[in-house]
Amino acid sequence: MPAMKLSHLASHLVLVAASLGCMASANAAFTGSAAPAQWTSANTDGGNGSASNDGSTLTLVSSNFADFDAAPLVSSTFSYATTFAAPTTLSFNWSYATADDGGSSNDRFGYTLNGTSYALSSDGLWDGQSGSVSLSLAAGSHFGFTMTSTDSIFGAATATVSGFSVSPVPEADPLLLLGVGLPLVAGVSLRRRRRAA
Amino acid sequence: MRPTRLAIAAALALGTLAALPAYAIDLVAIGKLSPTATDFSGQTGLLENGVRGDLLGGVGSGLAWVGGSTFLALPDRGPNAKAWNSSVDDTTSYIPRFHTMNLVLTQRADTSTGLPFTLTPSLVGTTLLYSRTALNYGGSVAGKAATPAANNATHFYLSGRSDNFNAATTSADQSDARFDPEGIRVSRSGSTVYISDEYGPNIYQFDRASGGRGRTITLPATFAIAHKSSVGATEIAGNASGRVTNKGMEGLAISPDGKFLFGFMQSPLAQDGGDGGRANRIIRIDLATGATTQFCYDNYLADKAKAYNSSELLALNDHELLVLERDGKGLGDDSKADMKRIYKIDIAGATDVSNLSGATALLAAAAPKTLFLDVYAKLIAAGLKNTAIPAKLEGMTFGADIVVNGAVKHTLYIGNDNDFLAVTPNGLANPNQWFVFTFDASDLGGSTFVNQILPN
Numbered sequence: 131m132p133a134m135k136l137s138h139l140a141s142h143l144v145l146v147a148a149s150l151g152c153m154a155s156a157n158a159a160f161t162g163s164a165a166p167a168q169w170t171s172a173n174t175d176g177g178n179g180s181a182s183n184d185g186s187t188l189t190l191v192s193s194n195f196a197d198f199d200a201a202p203l204v205s206s207t208f209s210y211a212t213t214f215a216a217p218t219t220l221s222f223n224w225s226y227a228t229a230d231d232g233g234s235s236n237d238r239f240g241y242t243l244n245g246t247s248y249a250l251s252s253d254g255l256w257d258g259q260s261g262s263v264s265l266s267l268a269a270g271s272h273f274g275f276t277m278t279s280t281d282s283i284f285g286a287a288t289a290t291v292s293g294f295s296v297s298p299v300p301e302a303d304p305l306l307l308l309g310v311g312l313p314l315v316a317g318v319s320l321r322r323r324r325r326a327a
Numbered sequence: 328m329r330p331t332r333l334a335i336a337a338a339l340a341l342g343t344l345a346a347l348p349a350y351a352i353d354l355v356a357i358g359k360l361s362p363t364a365t366d367f368s369g370q371t372g373l374l375e376n377g378v379r380g381d382l383l384g385g386v387g388s389g390l391a392w393v394g395g396s397t398f399l400a401l402p403d404r405g406p407n408a409k410a411w412n413s414s415v416d417d418t419t420s421y422i423p424r425f426h427t428m429n430l431v432l433t434q435r436a437d438t439s440t441g442l443p444f445t446l447t448p449s450l451v452g453t454t455l456l457y458s459r460t461a462l463n464y465g466g467s468v469a470g471k472a473a474t475p476a477a478n479n480a481t482h483f484y485l486s487g488r489s490d491n492f493n494a495a496t497t498s499a500d501q502s503d504a505r506f507d508p509e510g511i512r513v514s515r516s517g518s519t520v521y522i523s524d525e526y527g528p529n530i531y532q533f534d535r536a537s538g539g540r541g542r543t544i545t546l547p548a549t550f551a552i553a554h555k556s557s558v559g560a561t562e563i564a565g566n567a568s569g570r571v572t573n574k575g576m577e578g579l580a581i582s583p584d585g586k587f588l589f590g591f592m593q594s595p596l597a598q599d600g601g602d603g604g605r606a607n608r609i610i611r612i613d614l615a616t617g618a619t620t621q622f623c624y625d626n627y628l629a630d631k632a633k634a635y636n637s638s639e640l641l642a643l644n645d646h647e648l649l650v651l652e653r654d655g656k657g658l659g660d661d662s663k664a665d666m667k668r669i670y671k672i673d674i675a676g677a678t679d680v681s682n683l684s685g686a687t688a689l690l691a692a693a694a695p696k697t698l699f700l701d702v703y704a705k706l707i708a709a710g711l712k713n714t715a716i717p718a719k720l721e722g723m724t725f726g727a728d729i730v731v732n733g734a735v736k737h738t739l740y741i742g743n744d745n746d747f748l749a750v751t752p753n754g755l756a757n758p759n760q761w762f763v764f765t766f767d768a769s770d771l772g773g774s775t776f777v778n779q780i781l782p783n
Contacts, residue, residue: 198534198541199481203459231514231532231585232542233615254616256586283541284519284532 159186164220164296169212179208179277187292192237192277194230194286201282209242211274214267217299221264222291226251230285234259237287238278244271251289266299352739352770354705355731356432356763358446360386362749362756366426367453374419375471375488376411378747383450386426386759387742389511389579389639390722391520393427394781397451398740399520399535400426401722404487404507406747412469414490415557420475421487423506424538425520427452430740430761432729441710443731446763454538456522457484462504465490465557473504485540489526490557498527498569499551501543509577509593509721510639515585517782523590525575527551530590530612544588544612546576547619547681550596568598577721578640580648583777588612589648591624591640598684605634606689608680609648621681622674625693626652631666638721644777646675649699651723651741659718659746661753667702667720671774697772700764702741717743717760725778729765736765737776 160166166183173179177193193208195201214220230236235253242248243265251259267273277289362384365371370380389401405421429449437445455477462483465473473491475484483504491504507525514521514532519541523530528551530544552569556562559572570576571594578591589611595604605627611620627634639651650670657664678692706716722742728735741762748757768776 196536198537198539199459201541203541229516231516231519231614233586235615235617254613256615281541283534284514285516 160188160294161185162296163214163216163218163298164212164294169210171208171210173206173208175204175206176202177206177208177279177282179206179279181208181210181275183210186294187290188275188294190239190275190277190289190291192287193279193282194237194284195282198283203281203283205278205280206282207276207278209274209276211242211272213270213272214296215269217269218267218271219264219297219299220267220273221262221293221295223260223262223293224250224289224291225258225260226287226289227258228256228285228287230287232284234287236280236284239287239289240276240278242272242274242276243267247276251287262293352700352705352764352766354442354709354762355765356437356442356444356446357440358430358448358761358763359758360448360450362745362747362758364450366424366450368422368424368455370422370455370477372476374406374421375469376406376409376417376419378406378409378419380421381453382406382747383426383759384747385744386428387717387720387722387761388509388744389425389522390724390740390742390761391511391513392724392726392740392779392781393513393517394783395727396429396431398428398430398724398726399511399513400428400742401508401511401522402426402747403509403525403744404505407487408746408748412471413558415465415468416489416559418487418489420471420473422475422477422484423456423487423508425454425456425508425511425522426450427454430726432726432738432763434729434731444729444763446761448759448761454535455484456506456508456533456538456540457482458540459483461502463491463493463500463502464504465492489559492526492555494555497548497551497553498555499529499545499548501527501529501531501545503527507575509575510579510590512579512581512588513779513781514581515780521579521581521588523576523579525570525573525577525593528570528576528590528592530576530579530588544614544617546590546610549598549684550592550610552597563602566597569596571595571597571602574602574636577636577638578651580640580642581779582642582645583779584645585780586614587645588614589640589642591637591650593636593638595686595689599689600686602636603634604686606686606693607637608689609640609674611674619681620679622677623680623689623693624650624672625690625696626650628652628666628668635666638719639723641723641725642779643671643771644775647671647673647774649723650696651720653720655718657716657718658714658755658757659748659751661714661751661755662718663713664703664716664718665713667706667716668698669700669702669723670696671699671772672696700739702762705764706762714755717745719744719746720762726763731765734767736767737778739764739766
């Protein structure tokens with residue numbers, strides 16, 4: 131029984147520490163480890179997708195060529211990505227609108243996490259779309275927003291990311307554990323000794 | 328029962344509702360362009376049959392309003408009325424194109440027509456249609472190569488010549504270079520156009536600025552034929568299913584919001600009765616999802632005791648469509664026009680016939696139609712002889728509203744396909760022509776008119 135109680139105490143300590151850590155270092159918008167300078171833009175297959183990030187709002191525009199002869203006419207993906215060195219809780223709100231003559235199926239918004247793609251926008255729609263996402267990322271996670279265009283013609287889609295927040299998930303602080311935990315352990319030992327006496 | 332209802336009930340009982348008189352729609356202008364004029368394509372060389380490659384003809388096969396006085400006019404596959412080789416049905420390497428036209432409607436009496444408005448057409452530009460990926464062309468016929476001389480590494484031009492196909496595939500093969508454009512509509516952005524193809528049938532989406540083909544809207548396989556031939560009669564004889572040669576997707580409409588296309592066959596599919604049959608298919612395509620729904624249009628006219636071919640389709644709103652039906656008589660082949668009419672149908676609540684086949688099954692589900700405009704009667708009333716009414720009225724679109732005697736009126740433009748013939752066999756002048764009609768809410772029999780929403 132004493133061993134189980136000690137285990138419970140340790141868990142609480144970690145949660146408290148985690149909460150304290152969140153309160154102390156949460157990044158509102160694109161700051162700290164998520165600052166605009168930490169992200170990299172890239173296009174595959176000749177696309178011309180783009181991103182603009184003013185630190186609070188990220189806007190992605192899908193690949194689209196006004197000059198028909200310059201368009202890839204094949205699927206291309208624009209990505210706006212970064213790597214989080216530490217464990218991170220990430221959340222954001224998104225909205226999506228398309229000006230493509232064929233609707234949302236031709237320019238898909240989503241994200242990638244460590245090489246796996248996840249869709250956010252839905253196919254086959256004309257109207258605007260929106261949603262919220264919250265993710266827990268392990269240390270070293272590679273995360274990116276993506277816009278995939280089927281052919282880069284006939285109108286672009288725009289995705290807006292706002293309310294972006296990253297919160298490092300701290301590991302238990304050994305000193306905090308020692309400072310708070312040892313007196314409690316000592317108290318348990320004292321109670322055991324008194325019951326034994 | 329009031330007299331009007333009694334009359335309608337009687338008409339329904341007699342099955343002649345479709346022949347009821349149309350509303351008070353007025354013909355207000357006729358505009359013409361010389362049939363010997365040339366376009367801006369730069370295709371100044373002679374085609375296989377000796378006709379110039381830039382002859383401005385056939386421009387009424389399709390017609391679409393872009394805004395203001397700007398319209399897009401669509402010729403079909405080119406001049407094939409002049410014989411040169413029967414193995415390709417006298418079709419030529421004419422490069423399909425669309426023309427940007429200025430059709431200026433002025434409230435000034437036209438002494439040449441006796442009508443209250445003057446329509447002054449002029450050509451603004453010509454856009455040739457091409458693919459950036461390679462296409463299937465035929466071989467040499469009578470020493471005439473099938474591959475367009477204008478082709479280069481990134482521009483593979485479409486062609487009117489009937490031997491430009493891959494014999495190993497069905498007629499739905501979008502890599503086949505042969506292309507017979509028959510219907511054109513502007514997309515919701517205004518920067519692209521949808522054009523229906525009579526050969527496939529397919530519907531292609533082209534960049535309006537360049538003429539480059541960007542996307543293909545593939546139709547159900549049941550619309551295609553399995554055995555292609557450069558000779559129409561051979562194709563018809565060799566296929567029991569699919570579109571009838573030269574009776575393919577003649578009509579194309581777009582919903583006012585630009586989210587749905589409606590493709591219309593000129594005659595029933597072979598499995599539904601073929602040419603001369605009654606059960607035409609209209610296919611609605613959801614452009615966002617690709618989902619399709621099919622409806623049946625009965626093109627039989629009781630008062631004529633005949634089924635006619637259908638030439639064009641135009642959306643009156645998101646669920647009602649205007650159908651241009653006509654005979655093939657009149658100016659062009661020196662015969663006498665007899666039937667040119669526009670009917671209205673409502674597909675709201677109509678049966679989806681996608682999984683039905685055969686005339687009997689389809690006709691049982693046909694959407695009812697009512698007469699919207701007797702074009703023939705209006706033209707005769709305006710003083711045209713039946714030999715002067717163009718045989719092939721094939722394109723129609725709404726235009727900008729105008730004011731007539733202080734009242735706002737909607738406009739309906741109808742164009743003709745003169746088959747690139749400057750004069751008829753009997754020597755009659757055979758110009759490119761457009762006819763403008765006006766109407767208002769009182770002419771719609773309770774329907775609501777919603778013109779296409781176009782960008783400024």
